[in-house]
Amino acid sequence: MALGTALMPGLRAMMLIRLRRGKERLERLPERRGRTKLARPEGTLLWLHAASVGETHSILPLIEALAERHPTRQFLITTATISGADIVTGFCAQAGELSNRLIHQFIPYDVPLWTRRFLDHWRPSALLLTDSELWPGILLACTRRAIPVGVLNARLSTRSWKRWHQMRRLVPPIFKRLDFVAARGEQDAAHFAALGARDVVCYGDLKANAPPPSVNMDELRSLRAQIGTRPVFLAASTHSGEDEIILRAIAKLRLSIPDLLTIIAPRHPVRGAQIATLLDSKPPLRSKGAAPGPTDSIWIADSLGELGLFYRLAQCAFIGNSLVAPGGGHNPFEPARLEVPLATGPFCDNFRPAFEQLTGLVAPIQSDNDLADWIDSVMKDPMPWRARAQQARAKLQSEEGVPAALLDRIDALCV
Template sequence: MPDAPQDLSPRDRSGTAARLVRAYLQLVATSTRWSFTGDSQAIPILLQQSGSPPHGAIVAFWHSSILLVPSLWRWARTANPMLALRVLISRNRDGRLIADAIAPWGVGCIEGSSNRKGKDKGGARAFRQALRAVHGGETLVITPDGPRGPAETVQPGTMTLARIARCPVVPIGAASGSLRLPTWDRLALPLPFTRGAIIYGTPLGPDATDSDLAAALAASSRAARQRWLTGRLAPSERLWALTGTLLAPALVIMLRVRLARGRERAGRLRERLGLTPLKRPRGRLFWMHAASVGECRSALPLVEAMLERHPRASILLTTATVTGADILADHRATLSSDRACRLFHQFIPYDVPRWIGRFLRHWRPEAALFMESELWPGIVAACYRRGVPVAVINGRLSDRSWGRWRKHASLARRMFSRLDFVAARSEDDAARFAALGVAECHQFGDLKQSAPPPSASPALLEVVRSTCGSRPVLLAVSTHPGEEEEITAAATLIREDCPDLLCIIVPRHPARADDIAARLGSVPRRSRNETPSARDPIWLADTLGELGAFFRVATIAWIGHSMSAPGGGHNPYEGVRLGVPLATGPHIGNFADAYARLGESVAIVADASELARWAVPLLKGPALRAAVAADASGRVPGHIPGHTPVPAPLLTRINAMVSP
């Protein structure tokens, strides 16, 4: 008969238990969608990076979170494989179990705790070992309320060690889907396949007190729990997601209609459903979204700055329109091969949960940067639940958007509270974002000031110049319904003094060209390769991506979406950079700060007669034109080719929002 099984020795049982604990913690760490965020000052300390204090540091968290913090270790060790870490544990069976469980991860332990009832617990010896470890550059992990509590009450020792070692203390808060065990501290047993949040607080100096540490730990823990709680979908968000799902078939039909109208690209419709044939590049990937032409041009300096700042990272830039895609394609052709191969383009998927999920699973961005005001609740929620921090760059909220979000306060507050930060264009924009729930708002200036002017190929520019000849040109840019008639009336008045005037009308949406032509009569159209004769007063430039050429031949220009309420205006900096005297209508609320900066160098005209009175002296006076253009250019920082004058604090803040 076979021998009877032998009982496992205490050491064997302890080893088995440690392996089980380690396997479970590894499962939790790898299957949980963690988000890591907090004070950027803590990152170099946590990672022992160059520039951090010469000695080590102390990382503190409540004892109830002890099973969640291995995920922080995994995050930090991935960024710095040479990270040296020691954990202070108690000299008992539970402490040894933890030591055995984490030893294979390269984590050292120091055994000891405060003496109790005259019994030596190894506290003095542990204190000396901890002091040597910190002086040696290691990071020491401590639970200030452990090992026996009271829970969330700082016991003497942590800040004493920090004062003697002259090292910082980083408070950590953690929260995830967990079970609370009936222990003295209600220990959190994390569940796998859930979401979690770890917040690193502002580092405390060595002169901070126990009360300071208790307050910092409480704040970090509250922030972590709040971030975890807001990751769950609210009823308004569930309704939004359900609406998107139900509308999915109609959106597919709409894609076909848009394709027929030239608003989509053949062969790329699947991108709107979150599908792509492209492979995700290795390493870090930033996702930037710029809806259309204006946002895309604003994003270009930031794209170049980030490619330079992160030489091993890639950028995925999504657009909502084909015109935005064309802007990026033209710019990509000007980049070096190294940078061009790290810049990708996709059309952004519609805000349908299944489609956005596909997109995020494939690209796995480390951060999402949305330009100006292009925000969708489902996309923001999906990023938040996957631990992808979201920021708004060059953020603006027009009167119309502000009113619309206020009408849907519940959905808006939920979405805006999930933003990591907003870099607003103006004080008014920052105040509106804050009122909608954004916790952190900055003002780093308007990136449109840094954007290069629209480009023009030499071949296209030659065609346009030969067409215009020596005729004075009034360029009407980004016109909206009703404005073409005003411009035509103004051009008629101007021709009384300048009979050879050519008025080039560039509608904001070229799809309106048939309607415009029907209202203006027989006019040559650029989309049909029709050119104006010497007698034609109007040329309808109903094409995409050619504005740079038209600006370069313009004598003066007028910027649309501004003649009648509510309007909003358009970006004036493109014309300013190309030295073209500008006018606009009075309804320019979306760009009020830009026009205020430019002052009287941009004329505000209320109707066709005022536009004509402004235009005639400039058309007949070259010296006056040059003076007006120089005045406007002097009010805006110059653009140096190959240089990206993006504010350094903005780049620093973006860098702080991602896992290092």
Template sequence: MIRIWLGASLRSTRWQVSGSQDSRDLLLQPDQGLVVAFWHRSLTLAPALWFWATAHEPRLRLRVLISRNADGLLIADAVRPWGIIGIHGSSSRKGKDKGGAAVMRTALRELKDGAFVAITPDGPRGPAEDVQPGAVALSRLAKCAVIPMGLACNGIHLPSWDRMLFPLPFGRGSLVAGAPLFQPDAETLKKALETVSQQAESTVRRQNFSIMDRLWAIIGTLLAPSLTIMFRLRVHRGRELPDRLRERMGLGGGVRPNGKLLWIHAASVGETLCARPLMDDLLARQPDLKILFTTATVTGAEIVATHPEFGKRVLHRFIPHDVPRWFGRFLKRWKPNGAVFVESELWPGIITACCRQNIPTMVVNGRLSDRSAHRWAKAGPLARRMFSRLSWVAARGAEDATHFRSLDASPVYEDGDLKQDAAPLSCDEQELKRLKALIGDRPVFVAASTHPGEEDLVLEAAAIARQRTPDLLTILIPRHPSRGAELAQQFGLNRRRSQGQDPDATTSVWIADTLGELGLFYRLADSCFIGNSLAGKGGGHNPFEPLRLGIPTATGPLMTNWREAMILLQDYLHIVRDVATLAEWMTTAHATASTGELQRSVVSKLSPRILETLER
């Protein structure tokens, strides 16, 4: 009956095998001769490791050191039909011979013949998690590697001295292999076992469904009809592609490529550009790697489509909404080996689904403002559970890292801002040459990525500036190009880039309402201002982009999303606080900005960590 229960429970459990790749490779080599160590409380789970290993390599042989008492004999009888052979005996206690010397000789002989010998260093009578002399002596006499294993699954702790875990069927389980140890001392072995056991138990906790997880899934399911209607409205407004609408529900074409597939998700244009150098580096480091890149916006998709590997090693899909059935389809089709989320585009149901599918989830360039962190904190257990399920977070700086840690994310690294790795914004050189010839010697001021309420201030400042510099040309670039017509009507402006209208000698304000040409307009500028920083809630936009091109740059004081960068760039950025100071900035001569010393490679830290995580 014990055998039937253990077999049904362990085989119906969904196991995740992770940890040291070297150890996992050793566990699949026949005739190797290895000592496999785990705590006595995990003894009932050991067959799961054996099932996994023999499924890959049937020639493996396993021996388990088990005590000679009635319990030990019962366990040995239960597991023997699975090819797990017991070696009976244990360390002598109070002068009483319990077969320790004989079992050691037998174990050494088996190791020499290439078998694996499993041992519980704290068994058979404890104290729990206290390494006994037998395990250390065996590893030294055998002169072979010791693999510390952490084993955990959904189950019941029995009222024994070690609180032995009795597995339950249809649950989640984790097998974590520690790095190989060669003739370790007792303290080294104990620390290694504690580490892998904690990792295994933490993995199982993260994978289990909570009441909040179920509630979120129900809410997503109930909202699905409304989301479908919203898609249709977005198509009507030009914000969705009609022929790719099914991708939002996890449907649509596409075949998963063979080999390792990394899923990278970026919300829109800024995050996509931010991820570009990381994607390039990953593709260069691992030639057989394929990347599935998802975005939430059409504009982000257009950026991905410009990649030279697009359609070959880089594929694009729109991310499905956080509806269990929709996202389940997505994972079933693509089966990514790992997921990378850029900045702060995180959804509880999506993270939970990845965790339950054993897909490591990573966050790069992690951004979490005071406001966002406060909102997540209000979500309570739902948020904390989501953040605790992340494999790791690479935050932009100390403040973001603190916010992630406060929500139980771990580990959290402070690698710096990935935008520092971005190449200078590109532009059409022929078009740049043409516009420069058209504009001539006129001074040019660029107001980039402006938001509603800011255009009023920028145009008022430009009017003041033209009193001192009558031929000043102001290029107004709204954050959302679709607002171009609205701005032209509101302010009586008659020149728009999207309509093919160039500025002439009488044009004082030119609306640049096109996508992907910011690099072109920055190269025309004598100075610039970055929007979303002077009015409203603010938050700011990327200050590295114009500075990298040598453009003197100003921002408003509301750069809350870029506090770390503002400290780094304090000697290079100018702060304007109102219309008067902005007008003065427009008409003042500035030296060319130089921030070459600020360029640093965050990518060189992230890429190896991502690839290492995929191998676990």
């Protein structure tokens, strides 16, 4: 696309900025331009793209199921983030012989030259995108090469659907080019169909089957020893505007739970220093290698890919991007698998089907007062909330694994 070509100089500059911020790896920057040192394996190569941690976790059971069905099939996994890449690396370390059939690359930026270079080298048999990762240039390039494209766990919030609808005269009809869409819920299915997708089905949310987030056990043991018996509350994946509300709630708890340790894990770690400025005292920052001391009431966990660690340290957790409009929420399934009592704000439309699946098991929060009251109740009378957390995990365990019908659809793409 002409726009992608025009943006090439800016994208090169952006890559360098991301590199300085720790969001890229120097030795792998060429992958963002479609270059690689790896050879393409022989035979069928299925390409799966996942944006970041949650999406990557969600496709791992799917890959295992497909690999069992097809013992010679190869898998190319692309991610947009370093944390997603780390999930693939950890999976490969535990996947045994399957790891020999897995290749990870960072997805190239959506520029015609870089996309062409990527497709010329890898020649995938089919492409499976996840959630709302719809790259117009890549979709069009695959269509021109007769590479079938499906969407897994397809998600389009009302806000995103309206945005795509408004742009329908400015972008090619990419939704009509999708071979199939496996929507995570009926509303998402309706949004894709309204935008022109022709073969839309619902198989539920793949994230419900994803494994719990990984953890470095040595680090977990060390931090548990350092924190001791102090009660721990986690504010997970917070976004701008929420931290102030959370800090007001924590201030209300100082009299009733004076030794409470609050971990604030911003969705974007670069915000860690900004959050620190909201406090009178200087809190320890995970990005600086600092752990919470006995007198620290706040620990800012501004690091990537460690939510599995922080969830395991906490007696209860609030899921961010949900207290301030427009929000959107975040995936509750991963912490639910760890039996962590959970709460969320009202603005969680991006994950509405997930929260509906856990109705009555995730506490609704509207304000700092609600949050303070909920934390207080969990810490002082934990058994009812632990029971809810156990029910949430049991509900997920009772769900079907990767649907056979979805595996059949994918197989049809690779014929």
